[in-house]
Amino acid sequence: MRKIILLGYMGCGKSTIAKKLSKDSGIAFIDLDEYIEKKANLSINTIFEKHGEIYFRKLEHQLFVELLHSPEEIIIGLGGGTPCYANNHTLLIGEGVVSIYLKASIDTLYDRLSSNKSKRPLIANKSDVEMKEFIAMHLFERSFYYNQANYKVVVDNKTIDQVVLDVMCVLA
Numbered sequence: 001m002r003k004i005i006l007l008g009y010m011g012c013g014k015s016t017i018a019k020k021l022s023k024d025s026g027i028a029f030i031d032l033d034e035y036i037e038k039k040a041n042l043s044i045n046t047i048f049e050k051h052g053e054i055y056f057r058k059l060e061h062q063l064f065v066e067l068l069h070s071p072e073e074i075i076i077g078l079g080g081g082t083p084c085y086a087n088n089h090t091l092l093i094g095e096g097v098v099s100i101y102l103k104a105s106i107d108t109l110y111d112r113l114s115s116n117k118s119k120r121p122l123i124a125n126k127s128d129v130e131m132k133e134f135i136a137m138h139l140f141e142r143s144f145y146y147n148q149a150n151y152k153v154v155v156d157n158k159t160i161d162q163v164v165l166d167v168m169c170v171l172a
């Protein structure tokens, strides 16, 4: 059954949009970060601290593939880095998969992340100035992978409902 994949940089709204989309469409939603935390019985922060990022990326790949192979139709909200490691970007296209890149500008991401960084290990210890530079550089590096998605929805200056509607149009 079809897998609807939402992807994009930390803070672009993957979890928020997927939750509302799931409610409106009746299709079940699984957030890959939450799935990893449940399977490992550890928070993402603790996985990074205890085992390191390489361990996290291997687990992330393994569990992403597991979800792709599940028999049900599901919406999968990826982690911000998922498409950029372990050749996961090649899994964004193909039969039975619809992938949508939620594209946000540096300013939108900065505004959303600056007040909410403690649960995001890659930015948790950065000052505001460092964070803006980091987002700009990181987004540039990652764009190649995000752009492999089947579709792109720009999220800047749109309400949650507007973004969900745009995503539904793509799926229609």
Ligand SMILES: Nc1ncnc2c1ncn2[C@@H]1O[C@H](COP(=O)(O)OP(=O)(O)OP(=O)(O)O)[C@@H](O)[C@H]1O
Binding pocket: 008, 009, 010, 011, 012, 013, 014, 015, 016, 017, 033, 078, 079, 080, 112, 116, 120, 155, 158, 159, 160, 163
């Ligand atoms: N369209 C929107 N308008 C305003 N705020 C939004 C919108 N979409 C998401 N947000 C807010 O932005 C923040 C980040 O959203 P969310 O946690 O869904 O992002 P994410 O892409 O899942 O991030 P991560 O990759 O870190 O899990 C949240 O506080 C959320 O409420």
Ligand SMILES: O=C(O)C1=C[C@@H](O)[C@@H](O)[C@H](O)C1
Binding pocket: 009, 010, 033, 044, 078, 079, 080, 081, 082, 119, 120, 121, 122
């Ligand atoms: O952008 C990233 O690399 C990450 C984003 C989060 O969703 C988590 O998957 C983790 O914090 C790493």
Ligand SMILES: [Mg+2]
Binding pocket: 014, 015, 016, 031, 033, 077
């Ligand atoms: Mg999320």
